[in-house]
Every structure is written in structure tokens, then in C-alpha cells.
Amino acid sequence: xxxxxxxxxxxxxxxxxxxxxxxxxxxxxxxxxxxxxxxxxxxxxxxxxxxxxxxxxxxxxxxxxxxxxxxxxxxxxxxxxxxxxxxxxxxxxxxxxxxxxxxxxxxxxxxxxxxxxxxxxxxxxxxxxxxxxxxxxxxxxxxxxxxxxxxxxxxxxxxxxxxxxxxxxxxxxxxxxxxxxxxxxxxxxxxxxxxxxxxxxxxxxxxxxxxxxxxxxxxxxxxxxxxxxxxxxxxxxxxxxxxxxxxxxxxxxxxxxxxxxxxxxxxxxxxxxxxxxxxxxxxxxxxxxxxx
Numbered sequence: 001x002x003x004x005x006x007x008x009x010x011x012x013x014x015x016x017x018x019x020x021x022x023x024x025x026x027x028x029x030x031x032x033x034x035x036x037x038x039x040x041x042x043x044x045x046x047x048x049x050x051x052x053x054x055x056x057x058x059x060x061x062x063x064x065x066x067x068x069x070x071x072x073x074x075x076x077x078x079x080x081x082x083x084x085x086x087x088x089x090x091x092x093x094x095x096x097x098x099x100x101x102x103x104x105x106x107x108x109x110x111x112x113x114x115x116x117x118x119x120x121x122x123x124x125x126x127x128x129x130x131x132x133x134x135x136x137x138x139x140x141x142x143x144x145x146x147x148x149x150x151x152x153x154x155x156x157x158x159x160x161x162x163x164x165x166x167x168x169x170x171x172x173x174x175x176x177x178x179x180x181x182x183x184x185x186x187x188x189x190x191x192x193x194x195x196x197x198x199x200x201x202x203x204x205x206x207x208x209x210x211x212x213x214x215x216x217x218x219x220x221x222x223x224x225x226x227x228x229x230x231x232x233x234x235x236x237x238x239x240x241x242x243x244x245x246x247x248x249x250x251x252x253x254x255x256x257x258x259x260x261x262x263x264x265x266x267x268x269x270x271x272x273x274x275x276x277x278x279x280x281x282x283x284x285x286x287x288x289x290x291x292x
Contacts, residue, residue, distance in 0.1 A: 001265055001268050001269070002061075002062050002264060002265075002268065003264060003267055003268045003278050003282065004268075004275050004278060005275045005278035005279045005282060006062040006264070006278075006282065007062075008275065009062070011064070012058070012059050012061075012062050012063055012064040013062065013063075013064050013282070013283050014061075014062055014063040014064060014251055014260075014264070014282040014283050015063070015064065015065045015066070015067075015250070015251065015282070015283045015286035015287065015290070015292070016058070016063055016065070016066040016067065016226075016251060016252055016253050016255065016260060017067050017158075017199065017201075017224045017226065017250045017251065017252040017286050017289075017290075018067060018069065018158070018201050018202075018224055018226035018227070018252030018253060018254050018255070019066040019067060019068055019069065019252075019253060019254075019255040020068075020069055020071070020254070020255060020256065020257075021068070021082060021090070022048055022049050022050075022051075022053075022054050022255070022256040023048050023049075023050070023051075024048050025082050025083075025086060026071060026082050027046055027048055027256070028046065028048070029079065029080050029082075030071045030073070030079050030080060030081060030082050031079070031166075032077065032078075032079040033167075033170070033174065034077065034079075034133070034166040034167040034170075034174045034176065035166060037166065037167050037168050037169055037170045037174065038165040038166050038167070038168050038257075040169065041165060041168040041169045044257070049256075051090060051093070051094065054255075054256075055094060055097055057259065057260065057261065058097070058260050060261065061259075061260040061261040061264055062264065063260050063264075064097070064283070065096075065097055065098070065099060065292070066097065066098060066099070066255070067098075067099045067100075067101055067125075067126075067158075067252075067290070068087055068090060068091060068098045068099065068100055068101065069082075069087075069101050069103065069128040069158070070082050070083075070084050070087045070100075070101060070102045070103030070118075070124075070127075070128060071103050071128070071130070071133075072084075072103040072104060072105040072108075072134075073105065073130060073133040073134045073135070074105055074108075075105050075107035075108060075134075075135070076105075076107065076133065076134050076135030076136075076176075077133060077135075077174075081103065081105070082103070084102040084103065084104075084114070084117075084118050084122055084124065085122065087100045087101070087102060087122075087124065088100055088122040088123070088124060091124075099125050099126075099290055099292070100122075100123075100124045100125055101124060101125060101126045101127055101128045101158065102114075102115070102118035102119075102122065102124040102126075102127050102128075103127060103128050103129070104118070104127065104146070105134060106129070106134060106136045106138075106143050106146055107134065107135065107136060111146055112145055112146055112149045115127065115146060115149050115150055115153070116149060116153065119153045119155055120153075124155075125155060125156075125290065126155045126156040126157060126158065126290075127150060127155065127156075127157045127158070128157070128158045128201075129157065129158065129159050129160065130160040130164070131159065131160055131180035131181060131185070132160060132163075132164040132166065132176050132177060132178060132180045132181050133160075133164065133166055133176065134180075135176070135177065135180065136180065137180055137185055138159060138180075138185050138186055138188075138189050139185040139186075139188035139189060144192070147189055147192070147193050147196060148193070150196060151193045151195050151196040154195075155197075156196075156197035156198070156199060156289060156290070157196065157197070157198055157199070158198075158199045158200075158201050159183075159186050159189075159198060159199070159200055159201065160181055160200075160201050160202065161181060161183050161186070161200040161201055161202045161203070161204030161207070161211055161223065162181050162183075162202050162203065162204035162205045162206070162207060162208075162211075162227075163178050163181055163205055163206065164176065164178065164181060181204065181207075182204075182207055182210070183200055183204045183207055183210050183211040183214055184207070184210050184214070186198060186200060186214065186221070187210075187214045187218065187221075190214065190218040190220055190221045191218070193220075194219075194220055195220070196220060197220055197222070197289065198218075198220055198221045198222065199221075199222045199223065199224060199250070199289065200214070200215070200221065200222070200223040200224075201223075201224055201226055201227065201252065201254075202223075202224065202225075202226055202227035202228065202252075202254070203223075203225060203227070203228050203233050203234055203237045204223075205228075205234070208234045208236065208237050209236070211223060212236065212237065212240050212245065215240075215245055215248050215249075216240075216244060216245060221248075222248045222249070222250065222285070222289055223245075223248065223249055223250070224249070224250040224251065224252035225237075225241070225249065225250070225251060225252055225281075226251075226252025226253055226254040226258070227252070227254040227257075227258070228258075229258060229262065229263060229266050230263065230266040230267045230269075230270045230271060231266050231269075231270050238270075238271060241273075241281060242271070242273045242277050246277050246280050246281065247280060247285060248285065249280075249281055249285065250281065250285045250286045250289065251263075251264075251267075251281055251282045251283070251286070267282075
């Protein structure tokens with residue numbers, strides 16, 4: 001069952017702000033053991049499939065576009081990145097569907113140059129950071145040059161929010177530090193870079209209240225609902241999404257870990273937003289944030 005707002009449309013309309021590659025480049029190569037840990041923890045299979053199958057699945061679910069995310073946590077994990085050139089190539093093969101976001105490893109010496117190349121040469125639309133996997137504190141002054149550069153490029157960034165299932169259940173969690181997912185670290189970045197548009201990915205468990213406070217107080221900070229099926233999203237998050245933050249919250253899945261059809265079915269079942277609010281959460285807020 002589609003949400004009422006989507007059912008009222010003539011075709012796919014929703015925008016997924018958080019999608020990864022369903023291919024080996026992300027799931028096997030970049031994910032490595034920490035991704036296999038997450039799959040074992042939740043009883044999932046590490047299957048892969050191609051982009052044609054991905055697009056067909058999204059269109060059947062009523063989703064018109066998806067943000068395809070790059071990934072580079074090489075310094076902290078030793079795993080190869082999902083190359084930014086690869087993200088751009090996939091985007092170019094499906095330009096009406098994918099919005100390409102690059103990734104730069106903040107611990108690499110050429111991260112600023114790579115960020116500039118992503119936008120100026122590859123025409124990518126923004127950046128994704130996963131601070132836990134990448135092993136960095138975004139509020140540290142050592143990263144100011146990178147945030148200044150991205151702010152100057154005029155594109156948005158997505159920061160990971162909350163805990164991560166990567167490395168879950170393994171001894172020491174593969175050395176990953178959950179503290180880097182605390183959205184209060186992002187608040188510092190937002191305060192010092194007011195022209196930097198920031199999307200905090202996922203309801204930021206166990207810091208949902210901090211996340212809501214930041215989104216309410218900082219005009220340049222938004223959040224999405226990816227990484228959690230609506231059935232399990234904190235009630236206060238859902239309440240804020242339909243009231244004081246209904247212009248700042250967006251739909252996302254965390255594909256392929258969560259599939260769009262299942263997420264949207266639960267959205268229709270476990271929320272009671274009016275159609276205007278559904279439109280905002282499912283596509284209008286994303287259109288404004290992404291300049292689509």
C-alpha cells in the first residue's frame with residue numbers, strides 16, 4: 001500500500017535521499033568484514049544485483065529519484081573506496097534517476113583537492129561522510145579547510161547520525177568508535193559554517209533528542225529517516241517530522257539494507273500524516289534541499 005500522497009500521483013514521485021550501490025563495489029569491497037558483521041548480526045544476505053533491477057524496484061515503489069552515495073573510509077578501515085568516478089559513471093548512465101554524491105576521506109592529505117574535483121570535474125551534487133567508519137571527529141579544527149572548501153563549492157553534505165551497525169557484534173566492533181556519530185559534533189560544524197547545507201542521515205539513535213534540537217535551532221541542518229523502518233522510529237522523531245520539523249525531514253532508505261517498497265508500506269501503516277505533510281517528507285523537502 002502506497003502512502004496517500006504517492007497514490008494520488010500519476011507516476012513515481014518520492015525521492016530517496018540515502019541509497020548505496022547494490023553491487024560488490026560497496027557491499028563486498030568497501031564494506032569488507034565490517035559489512036559482513038552487520039549482515040550476520042541482522043540475519044541478512046550479502047547478495048548483489050544490478051542497477052536495472054534497482055531502478056525497476058524503485059519505480060514500482062513510487063520513487064522517482066535516489067541520491068547515490070560514494071564511500072571512502074580507506075585510511076581507517078583499510079578497505080578500498082567506492083570511487084567517485086564510478087559514482088559519476090553510474091549517474092551518467094541513469095541521469096534522470098540518480099543524484100550522485102561523492103565521498104572524500106578526511107584523513108587523506110588530498111581530501112580538499114578531491115572534493116574540488118568531485119564538483120568541478122565530475123559534476124557530483126554533494127558529499128557523504130560516515131564519521132564512524134571514517135574514524136574522525138567532524139568538529140576537529142583539522143577539518144576546517146575541507147568544510148570551508150565544500151561550503152565554497154556551494155553543495156550540500158550528508159553526515160552519518162547515531163550508532164552504526166558496521167562491525168556489530170565483533171570484538172571491539174572492528175575498532176570503530178560510536179562517539180563519532182554523535183550529532184552534537186555536527187552542530188559545531190553547522191555553527192561555524194552557516195552556508196553549508198547539512199543533512200544528518202538516520203534518526204540518530206541514541207541521540208535523537210539532540211538531533212531534533214539541532215535541526216530546530218540550525219537553519220542549515222536537516223535530517224532524513226533512513227536506516228530505520230518506520231515501525232521502529234522513535235515516536236518523538238515522528239511527531240517532530242509532522243509538526244515543527246515538517247519542512248526539514250526527508251525520506252530515505254539506506255538501500256540495499258532497507259528496500260523502498262517495505263519502507264513506504266510501513267510509512268503508510270505506522271504514520272497518520274496528512275497528504276500535505278506526506279508530500280513534504282517524501283519529495284518536496286528533498287527537492288528544495290537538493291535544488292532539483
